[in-house]
Amino acid sequence: MQYRKADICNFNPDTTAFCNSNFVVDGKGMGLKSPDTAAAFGCSECHDVLDGRRQRQTELSMVSLEAAFRSAVGHAHEILRSMDLLAAATATTHNCGGQ
Numbered sequence: 001m002q003y004r005k006a007d008i009c010n011f012n013p014d015t016t017a018f019c020n021s022n023f024v025v026d027g028k029g030m031g032l033k034s035p036d037t038a039a040a041f042g043c044s045e046c047h048d049v050l051d052g053r054r055q056r057q058t059e060l061s062m063v064s065l066e067a068a069f070r071s072a073v074g075h076a077h078e079i080l081r082s083m084d085l086l087a088a089a090t091a092t093t094h095n096c097g098g099q
Helices: 044-051 062-082
Strands: 017-020 039-042
Touching: 017 044, 039 044, 039 062, 044 062
Parallel strands: none
Antiparallel strands: 017 039
16 A cells, blocks of 8 residues: 555565555445545555455554555555546545544
8 A cells, every 4th residue: 555564565566456445434334345535556465454354463553554544545646646537626534543
């Protein structure tokens, strides 16, 4: 997710996926996927941690994970806008950790 934390990311661009948010505030729920405006680019390892398929390290709090994800979403929006694939008005922001 452009998080690139050394103990998670495999740094392999060949495994890049568009990772939708796994946070309820973004519309994720049982059987519901969050919208693509709440997504970021990430490697397969980062995607697995975000989706809960891989356990995150105890030193990586949910607040830190969400903050990294929000930053990556902002970066993804910049990339998509530069490619004329996302209108500026569709960008959304949320507070991290419910703050």
